[in-house]
Amino acid sequence: MSKMRRSERIVRLTQILLEQPHRVLSLTEMADKLSSAKSSLSEDLAIIRDVMEAEGLGTLETQAGAAGGVRYVPGLRDDLAEQFLQDVVQVLSTGDRILPGGFLYMSDVLGRPDVLDTAGKMFASRYRDSGAEYVVTVETKGIPLAVATAKYLNVPMVVVRRDHKVTEGSAVSINYVSGSRRIQTMSLSRRSLPEKTKVLIIDDFMKAGGTAKALADLMREFQVDVVGVGVFMSTVDPEDKMIEQYVSLATLTEMNEATRQVTIQPGTYFA
């Protein structure tokens, strides 16, 4: 490729960085690829970093030295995260979302690309320094959130199944008691996770935390370290969850089937 002008280089660099969060990109390789001097590249990167930080959308981290490189670290400034959450809360806080049995219909919201993207950015931002090497979720409703989070952490995601499937090969299964006091099963392919890795658990909803705890138990079978648990929504009751450390984007504080009243507040993410 012939020498690029600064403005062209900046387009290309911005695109390369945004597409590969958390990956250290070698300055030497990029200079080569863009036929530019490393000094010009460093100036470009400083501009990109300044704009990202001014807009509250993450930053660039530079590593000095011969193996010097640059890494895009996604983020979302608190005021932008709060604005997003308020918008989502408003959509979710309507009586006609209350389903028989006291469930809240959220599937449409958890299928919106903007919601997934922002929620993924928030989890990735919160757990940016956790060292998570995989994002783990259990089917079904948490999968899109896990995909979005894994994208911004740039790590693979792993789906724990509700039963042992022929397409997964040999698996480790555990039984656990769910919030509804039924015995349930979880199963994970033995090939899906190497031992001694670090995982971040992501799910859509947490009440007592039985599912998250079962996931953590399953991870122990794989000798895997759980570095965090992130859920889209948790309930205010019960106050004592079966998992101690978790981050929720929203908290469901009230849902009354008779009065059709739903009250949702910012979650522990904002605490």
Place this chain on the structure above:
Amino acid sequence: MSKMRRSERIVRLTQILLEQPHRVLSLTEMADKLSSAKSSLSEDLAIIRDVMEAEGLGTLETQAGAAGGVRYVPGLRDDLAEQFLQDVVQVLSTGDRILPGGFLYMSDVLGRPDVLDTAGKMFASRYRDSGAEYVVTVETKGIPLAVATAKYLNVPMVVVRRDHKVTEGSAVSINYVSGSRRIQTMSLSRRSLPEKTKVLIIDDFMKAGGTAKALADLMREFQVDVVGVGVFMSTVDPEDKMIEQYVSLATLTEMNEATRQVTIQPGTYFA
């Protein structure tokens, strides 16, 4: 915000565009937001478009007139798509991926962020002019691909369930006969899709096409129009699928449990 320099504006514009594929962004609003003249903005956008096209990563479409705007249309040049597919095929074509019963273990590959991102871009690129308003998949393994595709089409995604869940409200269910000749069920919340919309079906694997056909049948119950079917991998046998029009990224041409031989070729996407 104070007036930005061109290089800063270009970072910001590139980021805004990449984050909102297929959305028409008003030039007037952007000029306002970036405190720039529309004429400067048009020059910036021309630079961004030229770089995107030169790199084979999509384009910008400009709409003239008073309501003028610009839209980022994701794409992936054929040679880049082919390179990606060759890499994936190499990873998948190993004998130890053959599972009892003649299944191919793909879950790890379908959890990789780079694979999801590129596959999503390919489907979104192929169906860019389809008018798809939703991406629909059936749980479980197709969900990550559907999320990635929906992101690049910037439309919501909808997950059809294998049975009727309390968290989905009233639902429409159908029975169908799967490739393994068992009666199976699919269920979709009535609230999930408005009538008269257009949907793109995405799934991970297609053999005879029974699942895709059942999804299309279910869509008919919602008076929804299926504009396309995209699968990550299809099998060469049976040649006659139950779905006529589909796009597969890869074709499984041979899998021999005795010799541990797996052969995968480029799919109909490249035909």
